[in-house]
Each structure stands twice: as structure tokens, then as C-alpha cells.
Amino acid sequence: MQSGYHQHLISMLFVFSSLQVYQLTEGCSCALSHPQDAFCNSDIVIRAKVVGKKLLSDGPFGTMRYTVKQMKMYKGFDKIQHVQHIYTDASESLCGVKFDINKYQYLITGRVYEGKVYTGLCNFNEGWERLSLAQKKGFNHRYQLGCNCRIKPCHYLPCFVTSKNECLWTDMLSHFGYPGYQSRHYACIQQKEGYCSWYRGMTTRDKTAINATDP
CATH class of the missing domain: 2.40.50.120 (OB fold (Dihydrolipoamide Acetyltransferase, E2P))
Structure with a gap:
């Protein structure tokens, strides 16, 4: 009885160690982020x-x-x-x-x-x-304006924001993941009274100014 238990335990340890090696060699896995x-x-x-x-x-x-x-x-x-x-x-x-x-x-x-x-x-x-114009502007100065905001991923509908500092990120619904339209063209910026919302800020005048400068 005890011998059988030991054999079972050894088998389980072998399976567990095999799984650990498989996870190590299978490849890198990362969570999507804006x-x-x-x-x-x-x-x-x-x-x-x-x-x-x-x-x-x-x-x-x-x-x-x-x-x-x-x-x-x-x-x-x-x-x-x-x-x-x-x-x-x-x-x-x-x-x-x-x-x-x-x-x-x-x-x-x-x-x-x-x-x-x-x-x-x-x-x-x-x-x-390979970066979009909005991403270049984002890294240059816009993204830092939204570091107090929270970008909330939406993987399945329905999705809701639960606080005023959240922006709902829905690229996973329409673009099968990253990169999507919000990732490439929008920043989540803090507005008045602490509210956060998506901001593109690409008027015709802005486009002309951006094209004339290197972020």
C-alpha cells in the first residue's frame, strides 16, 4: 500500500516537473497593454x-x-x-x-x-x-498627462467603467487584440474634476503642426 502510494507520488512529481519545463520552453507570454x-x-x-x-x-x-x-x-x-x-x-x-x-x-x-x-x-x-503619428505625440508628451488615469481592458461585452478615472479599452473586441485603433490613435487623458476620457486631438491645424516637427 505504501509502496503504491510512493509510486503514485513519484509519478505526480514527474508530471509536475514536466509541466514546469514545458512552461519554461513554450515561450514568452505577455499581457496586452496600451x-x-x-x-x-x-x-x-x-x-x-x-x-x-x-x-x-x-x-x-x-x-x-x-x-x-x-x-x-x-x-x-x-x-x-x-x-x-x-x-x-x-x-x-x-x-x-x-x-x-x-x-x-x-x-x-x-x-x-x-x-x-x-x-x-x-x-x-x-x-x-512603425509608430502612428498619435503614438509619437503620446510618447513625446500626451501619455504623461494620463498617468493618473486607468485604461481598463474590455475583453467581453458588456463592459463598464467603475470610476471616473477609467477609460474603457475595447481594441480586443474589434481588432483581435493589440494593436488596435485606440492603441494607435488615442490617449486616455485626465480632464476637469479628475475625469479621464479618450483624447485624439488631431485637428487639421494640429496635423500641420505635428508634420512640421519631429517628436
């Missing part, structure tokens, strides 16, 4: 060109250190004055992000730990030219 949340929840937001990389031996699969040429910093002045290196896991299955070298300018978001900037697949990292 670019504004990515801005507000990051320590560092920069526009930069990646000019080099080096594989470091620390970590189970190593850490990739990217050397960047910073073009502009949008957030993080109180953390680091100028970013020279970005660190990420070398394995994509552990959410490591891969950047092309000497090709594009990237919008990069990340965390600061012990003076180093870390990023990954669950952070918002995108080619600058």
Missing part, C-alpha cells in the same frame, strides 16, 4: 538606434547587452541621464527581445535595476517609423 500604460509603467522611455551587441555569460541562457545611440529621452531623466546599453535575456523563450543592428531607430521602454536598463518582449519596443 502604449500609454507602457509609458507610465516604465522607468525609461527613449528613442535610439542600436549600434552593437555582446552576449554576456550571466543568466541561464546568457544576457544580451545592446549598445545604443540615444536620440531622445522621453522619460527617465531622474534615473539615468544618457542610456548607452540595454540589457535583455538572450533567450526569446524567457522574453528576451532582439533588435536589428544599425538599421532602425527604436522606441524602447524598460526598467532600471542597479543602474542598468533592462527590457524584454513584455515591454513596448517598436521601430520608430
